[in-house]
Each structure stands twice: as C-alpha cells, then as structure tokens.
Amino acid sequence: MSITVSNLSKIYGAQKAVNNISFAINKGEIVGFLGPNGAGKSTTMKMITGYLKADGGNAVVCGIAVDENSNETKKKIGYLPEANPLYYDMFVREYLEFVGNVHKVNNLKQQIETVIATVGLQVEANKKIAQLSKGYKQRVGLAAALIHNPDVLILDEPTSGLDPNQIVEIREVIKELGKNKTVLFSSHIMQEVEAICDRVIIINKGNIVADDKLSNLQKNNSGNHVVLVQFKENVPLEMLQSIQDVTGISQPSASNFQLSTKNPESIRKQLMELSLRNNWNIVSLQSENNSLEEVFRNLTSNNN
Numbered sequence: 001m002s003i004t005v006s007n008l009s010k011i012y013g014a015q016k017a018v019n020n021i022s023f024a025i026n027k028g029e030i031v032g033f034l035g036p037n038g039a040g041k042s043t044t045m046k047m048i049t050g051y052l053k054a055d056g057g058n059a060v061v062c063g064i065a066v067d068e069n070s071n072e073t074k075k076k077i078g079y080l081p082e083a084n085p086l087y088y089d090m091f092v093r094e095y096l097e098f099v100g101n102v103h104k105v106n107n108l109k110q111q112i113e114t115v116i117a118t119v120g121l122q123v124e125a126n127k128k129i130a131q132l133s134k135g136y137k138q139r140v141g142l143a144a145a146l147i148h149n150p151d152v153l154i155l156d157e158p159t160s161g162l163d164p165n166q167i168v169e170i171r172e173v174i175k176e177l178g179k180n181k182t183v184l185f186s187s188h189i190m191q192e193v194e195a196i197c198d199r200v201i202i203i204n205k206g207n208i209v210a211d212d213k214l215s216n217l218q219k220n221n222s223g224n225h226v227v228l229v230q231f232k233e234n235v236p237l238e239m240l241q242s243i244q245d246v247t248g249i250s251q252p253s254a255s256n257f258q259l260s261t262k263n264p265e266s267i268r269k270q271l272m273e274l275s276l277r278n279n280w281n282i283v284s285l286q287s288e289n290n291s292l293e294e295v296f297r298n299l300t301s302n303n304n
C-alpha cells in the first residue's frame with residue numbers, strides 16, 4: 001500500500017475534525033476525496049503529509065510511519081495544499097529551482113523543464129509568479145509538487161481557479177500521473193472526479209460515510225435511477241404506467257420515455273415483457289446511474 005491510514009483522529013477543543021478514520025490506497029490508484037466544507041478533508045491530507053500532527057491513530061506512506069519520520073515521508077509525497085503558498089517575487093523557474101534544491105533533485109535544470117511541460121507552463125515560464133493568473137499560479141504549485149518525482153501525490157483542489165479548458169488539461173495530467181503514482185485529491189467539481197477516479201472516499205463531519213468504486217456508489221445509493229427506452233412505434237403513456245417500481249415517467253416524444261426507479265433491472269425486464277405482449281419494437285433501452293453529485297448529496301445532506 002502506498003498510503004495506509006489507521007484510526008486517524010484530530011481534535012480541536014470539543015470538536016472532532018477527523019474522527020477515527022481508516023483507509024488504504026494502492027499504487028496506481030487515483031482516489032477522489034470528497035466532503036462538504038469543514039468535513040475534515042484538508043485536515044486529513046495535512047496529517048498524511050506530516051504538516052499536521054495527528055491526535056490519534058497513524059498514517060503510513062510507502063511503508064514509512066508519518067509520525068515517526070515525517071521528513072522521509074515528505075520525500076515520497078508531492079503536496080499541493082489548498083492555499084498553494086508561493087513566493088510571488090520569484091520567477092517561475094527560479095521558484096522551481098528553489099523547491100528542487102530543497103528536495104536535492106538530481107539533474108534539476110532538466111527536471112524543471114520536464115515539469116513545466118507536464119503542467120503546461122511553457123507560455124508563462126519566463127514571468128514572475130506575481131504576474132500570473134490564478135490558474136497559472138495553480139500550475140506552478142502543481143509543478144512544485146512534481147519537481148522531485150514523488151511516488152505519492154496529495155492534491156487539495158488542484159484545479160481551483162482554472163478555466164474549463166485548463167481543467168481538462170490538468171485532468172489529463174493527473175490521469176497520466178496516476179498510471180505510475182498514487183494520487184489522492186479533493187475537489188468540489190463532481191464531473192472532474194467522475195472523469196478521473198474509479199474510487200471515491202466521502203467524509204462528512206470527520207467520519208467516512210463512503211469508500212467504494214464510483215460505479216458501486218452510483219449503483220447502490222438509495223437515490224433513483226433513470227431507465228431510458230425508445231420504441232419504434234408511438235406508445236401510449238398510460239400503457240407504461242402499470243409497470244411496477246416506477247416512481248415517475250416523462251415522455252419527451254411519442255416514442256421516447258424516461259422512467260425513474262430504484263430498481264432498474266426490474267423495469268428493464270418488465271419493458272421487454274410488455275413489448276413482446278404488444279408487438280412493440282424497442283429501438284434502445286438503457287439505464288443511467290445516479291450522478292456523483294446525487295450520491296454525494298444523499299450521503300451528506302442529512303447531517304449538514
């Protein structure tokens with residue numbers, strides 16, 4: 001395991017910011033870490049990186065216990081914090097050289113050019129950081145997290161401040177990096193997590209409320225699914241209203257229907273049987289899982 005978190009806790013006065021949580025992440029996994037504001041995401045990330053001391057439990061990175069040797073674990077981790085602290089008076093390459101020297105990076109000049117190309121900073125690489133837009137400042141932070149070629153990436157809101165085109169570019173960078181590294185990142189952009197991650201951890205009020213493959217969360221969550229069916233013929237709406245387990249029907253056109261349900265497999269089976277009995281021809285039949293946004297809302301809204 002590249003990251004192992006066991007019974008990790010952080011307490012501020014009477015508030016448990018992180019409450020006895022545990023999870024493990026393998027090399028090559030890209031895991032989305034989600035939660036409402038104040039849920040404990042950033043606090044957990046800071047404890048894993050060694051920037052914040054845990055009050056209970058432990059985190060292990062690449063086989064090294066963070067509380068016993070945080071300097072060694074920091075060598076294994078590339079960390080982009082939410083605040084993204086930068087030295088604005090430095091030029092881009094100057095700053096990356098500074099960070100690289102802290103990590104004692106070999107062939108530093110070449111590595112600087114490599115990370116600049118990786119995060120798409122070439123156009124702005126000759127400027128002072130203060131002159132950059134928020135999106136390009138975010139890229140500098142990501143480049144700094146990559147400068148020492150770490151095994152583990154901890155990214156707290158990595159696409160904050162980026163425009164839609166930049167988000168797509170950085171998303172592809174993260175996906176490519178995730179082939180050989182372990183990536184744990186938080187984001188409030190659900191579409192971004194759906195596009196990048198196979199697995200999602202959701203934390204709420206310091207407790208993990210979900211840890212599973214995205215497909216399983218969408219399948220098993222208690223919210224409604226939608227079954228989309230298109231017939232060759234014009235089918236009367238009332239003919240479909242007798243189907244069991246349907247919680248709602250909409251009819252965009254005479255031959256197209258959207259059926260809401262908590263049991264999509266049952267609906268698909270009944271549609272097939274109904275079409276056979278009435279000699280209808282089904283052109284297409286598919287079901288859509290809950291969006292991650294719906295899953296997130298279902299798991300966290302009751303406790304906000």
